[in-house]
Amino acid sequence: MVLLPTAARHLRAPPLIPAVQAVLIGAGAALGLSLYLLAAQRQMLAVVVVLASLYPVLPVVLGIGVLHERVERRRAIGLVGTAVATVLLAVG
Structure with a gap:
């Protein structure tokens, strides 16, 4: 707790490019999980598991x-x- 104000002074906002990359990676992960759920609901897990591997x-x-x-x-x-x-x- 004592070092928190000192550490906060050295924090900077991340550059825009890594932030955009992080958003795209998160969106890709969300899309992948959504499609996996859709495949599970449609009983296509045999295909999805092989492709995921x-x-x-x-x-x-x-x-x-x-x-x-x-x-x-x-x-x-x-x-x-x-x-x-x-x-x-x-x-x-």
């Missing part, structure tokens, strides 16, 4: 696209297999 693919794709990481043959085969499986699940 593909979350490790996103950092790999971002690493390739944003950081220009090299893609090894095994990783490329895995990404293609994942894409094919996702399309097959979506089609039915």
Whole structure:
């Protein structure tokens, strides 16, 4: 409690860009949870659980696209297999 006034003097408003990013991330999380609830209500959990388990693919794709990481043959085969499986699940 004694240090609170001193700490409050050093606080600054966050820059606009991280604040906008935080709002977008929050909106994306809310959308994802809403869609998950909708899928649960419509008895489509078998598809949703499999697609949700593909979350490790996103950092790999971002690493390739944003950081220009090299893609090894095994990783490329895995990404293609994942894409094919996702399309097959979506089609039915």
